[in-house]
Amino acid sequence: MPYDLELDLRAKAGQSFARFDSLTELVNLLPDQTAPPRDLFDHLRSTGLVDANARFQTLYGGRTNQVWKVLGGDGDKVLKLYRSKLRNPLFRNDAELEARCLNALEPMGFAPRLRATGKHDNGLWVFYDHAPGSPWQSGTTCVAELLRKLHMLDISIEVPAGCNGSADLAHQTQQILNMCLSDQKAQLARMRPDSPVPATNHTCLVHGDPVAGNILVDATGLTLIDWQCPARGDPCEDIALFLSPAMQQLYRGAPLRAAEEAQFLSAYDRPEITHRYRELQKWYAWRMAAYCLWRVENGATDYSAALDLEIAALG
Incomplete structure (x- = not known):
């Protein structure tokens, strides 16, 4: 197998390869x-x-x-x-x-x-x-600084409105659960958080999918790729997606440690936003758990471990 293809598969695929005996086996399935x-x-x-x-x-x-x-x-x-x-x-x-x-x-x-x-x-x-660099793997400070700068941009781009507040998150999560069919759907429905959080008036451009595989790192800095789902919404959306245990597991192979998450929130350096994120954290975990279940039911078996992580975050 060519070295550059092997590198793509290991660094960019954003999947756990533990269930494959070799990269050749994986390539045969692609x-x-x-x-x-x-x-x-x-x-x-x-x-x-x-x-x-x-x-x-x-x-x-x-x-x-x-x-x-x-x-x-x-x-x-x-x-x-x-x-x-x-x-x-x-x-x-x-x-x-x-x-x-x-x-x-x-x-x-x-x-x-x-x-x-x-x-x-x-x-x-x-x-x-083609943006230079490799997918992000470690060091949460630089990602926090990147997202903070993005969220502070005074820029007008015609994009849809994103979720804002727990009512929006509850509605979206229920829509996802309505698409699920397995018995676990009822379990997740019972795990709905019960602390309402109002919408914020301080919306901004959010990337909408700032997972590790969409953040490229090189000597000059960081670049965000895959801009197909941006929104005008709550900056906590991007924070939650980056910190999501499921997304970290899927795209990097492991969830962040508590110290790495704390470092990210400190480096983001917007206390009013990080406080709001903590208030919304379980709502985001509930939505991500529902999403992981939907993906599992649609054949993405690598989302099973990710689902378990989000359920644990709800506990």
């Missing part, structure tokens, strides 16, 4: 899609976005879309083809929103540079500069 559709490649070439000798390296980090690293030309690029038959009740998958965010945020250093967008028979696509 879809055989080493290059984009021929007509899409021809379009990219005819418009000068790639040259005839461009090479495509499949990136297995995403859990929804098809993504390729495009090697060659005037620097590496990323081609993302949006195609998902499974409607996700928590993470929106919108190519137009991603394009808007890349256009607005690249000059500020938060996101890669957008090169082009378009429509293909199989779905919309975006083409942008």
Whole structure:
């Protein structure tokens, strides 16, 4: 197996490989899609976005879309083809929103540079500069500082409204549970938190999916990728998603230690927001537990351990 593919699988897939005997076994289970559709490649070439000798390296980090690293030309690029038959009740998958965010945020250093967008028979696509670095693994201070800076931006991007307050979270969680069928659905319904938290008037742009695999780290700093589910909402959304035991387990292999979480909240350095996050923490854990159950019921078996972690966080 080529070294760069092995690196992608280990660092970007965001999954536990314990249930596979080898990376070869895992690769055999992944879809055989080493290059984009021929007509899409021809379009990219005819418009000068790639040259005839461009090479495509499949990136297995995403859990929804098809993504390729495009090697060659005037620097590496990323081609993302949006195609998902499974409607996700928590993470929106919108190519137009991603394009808007890349256009607005690249000059500020938060996101890669957008090169082009378009429509293909199989779905919309975006083409942008490949961001340097590796997925975040350790050191929560830098992530807290990144999210704080994002949440303090005075910027207007047309994005949907996000969840705000416990009533919104309760409504969304119940919608997810309504999509579940197993006996565990009733158990989770009984675990609903009972401390209401009002909506905040201090909303901001939130990334919506700042998990470890979407935060790239290199010598110059951090870059956020995968902007397909941004919102205008409570900054606690991003905090909760990054700190989520389930998301840390899925994308990094282990939940954060208590000291790492405390360091993050301290480094975020907005006491009024981190206090609010603590008030909402169980509501976020309840929603994530429901989401993990829905994923398990739809065949994502690696979410089973993640579900257990969120249930423990509710205890």
